[in-house]
Amino acid sequence: MSRTTEIELMRLLHGELPAEQAGALRARMAREPELAAAMARLERSWSGLELPPAAPAPPAFAQRVLAQARRQPGLSWSAAPRWARATAAAALAAGLALGVGAGKLVSSRSLPDTENVLAVSAAGGGPSLAETWWDSLDDLESTSTAATDADGAQL
Amino acid sequence: MGTDSARASATDPDWDVLTRVAAGEGDAFVRLMEHHQDRLLRLCERMLGDVEEARDATQEVFLKVYQKAGDARPQGQVYTWLYRIAVNHCLNKLRRRKLVRFLRWESPAEDSDATPFDPPDAAPDPAAALDSRLRWQSTRRAIAALPDNQRAVLVLARFEGLSYKQIAEVLEISEGAVESRLFRAMRRIEGAQESDASRVSRKEDRR
Numbered sequence: 001m002s003r004t005t006e007i008e009l010m011r012l013l014h015g016e017l018p019a020e021q022a023g024a025l026r027a028r029m030a031r032e033p034e035l036a037a038a039m040a041r042l043e044r045s046w047s048g049l050e051l052p053p054a055a056p057a058p059p060a061f062a063q064r065v066l067a068q069a070r071r072q073p074g075l076s077w078s079a080a081p082r083w084a085r086a087t088a089a090a091a092l093a094a095g096l097a098l099g100v101g102a103g104k105l106v107s108s109r110s111l112p113d114t115e116n117v118l119a120v121s122a123a124g125g126g127p128s129l130a131e132t133w134w135d136s137l138d139d140l141e142s143t144s145t146a147a148t149d150a151d152g153a154q155l
Numbered sequence: 156m157g158t159d160s161a162r163a164s165a166t167d168p169d170w171d172v173l174t175r176v177a178a179g180e181g182d183a184f185v186r187l188m189e190h191h192q193d194r195l196l197r198l199c200e201r202m203l204g205d206v207e208e209a210r211d212a213t214q215e216v217f218l219k220v221y222q223k224a225g226d227a228r229p230q231g232q233v234y235t236w237l238y239r240i241a242v243n244h245c246l247n248k249l250r251r252r253k254l255v256r257f258l259r260w261e262s263p264a265e266d267s268d269a270t271p272f273d274p275p276d277a278a279p280d281p282a283a284a285l286d287s288r289l290r291w292q293s294t295r296r297a298i299a300a301l302p303d304n305q306r307a308v309l310v311l312a313r314f315e316g317l318s319y320k321q322i323a324e325v326l327e328i329s330e331g332a333v334e335s336r337l338f339r340a341m342r343r344i345e346g347a348q349e350s351d352a353s354r355v356s357r358k359e360d361r362r
Binding site for chain 2 (some may be wrong): 052058064
């Protein structure tokens with residue numbers, strides 16, 4: 001059976017076929033059992049598509065949405081035009097990439113100074129927040145070095 | 156708006172209500188929601204296959220309506236415009252769901268196999284009630300397996316009872332495209348129903 005005929009059957013099922021064409025198709029179905037069987041199959045599939053009745057809206061749904069609508073700011077992300085959102089997203093991504101790159105560069109250059117920072121702090125009393133941070137970074141580095149050593153020893 | 160607005164208001168008084176929503180009248184917004192909330196909720200539930208997600212989606216749709224009320228061009232029926240926002244919102248949600256599933260390395264079938272809560276069936280016969288439940292499950296699986304654009308057309312045609320012309324208006328596509336998507340959807344549905352039937356008969360044979 002051709003796709004055109006199948007589409008015609010579907011249109012007939014949905015009441016979308018003009019009366020004249022519908023009459024002609026019905027006459028063909030009376031003559032051609034294969035066509036009638038295809039129509040019966042389509043009807044069965046269509047009526048077999050069943051779902052339970054949808055749940056009603058919860059009580060005071062509209063009032064709650066209204067309250068939320070009044071709370072939301074006038075200019076929201078979703079209300080912005082698509083081009084503005086795309087530009088903002090691109091700028092954000094570029095900024096993020098730049099930030100990550102700069103962060104890596106700074107951290108790689110700063111690491112050798114760690115000893116100096118610690119030496120200064122050792123000379124001047126209790127540990128500062130910066131020292132604590134560098135300490136924890138050193139701990140982390142020594143742990144990873146130890147792990148590498150261990151791996152090396154195993155090899 | 157002008158003449159267009161007057162003509163559209165004559166066909167659907169909800170355009171006037173929408174104009175009042177755009178002016179910030181809360182009463183008008185509540186009236187609009189109460190008039191359309193059940194049909195939008197039903198549409199979102201059919202599209203997403205989940206009651207809770209459908210409630211959230213409907214709420215988000217109405218929030219969009221509140222923001223965009225001033226941009227609406229009065230043309231045809233208000234519900235067509237609302238359906239358009241709701242369908243697009245659900246399609247976005249489905250895309251996001253797919254992306255999350257992809258990032259979590261989940262298979263697409265995992266979601267469709269979950270059995271959602273079904274309301275108690277009014278049928279007094281337990282066998283008939285069970286039969287209904289099995290049909291609902293089979294329908295949910297079949298709809299979930301459809302590509303998004305076919306799913307939208309099928310839901311609008313089968314469960315919202317929209318004509319091809321109305322569906323074309325909602326989705327902003329041609330009637331030919333509606334016909335074609337519906338045809339392909341029905342091909343898949345028939346295939347899914349056949350494999351369901353053969354699975355049931357295999358189970359019965361094993362017993």
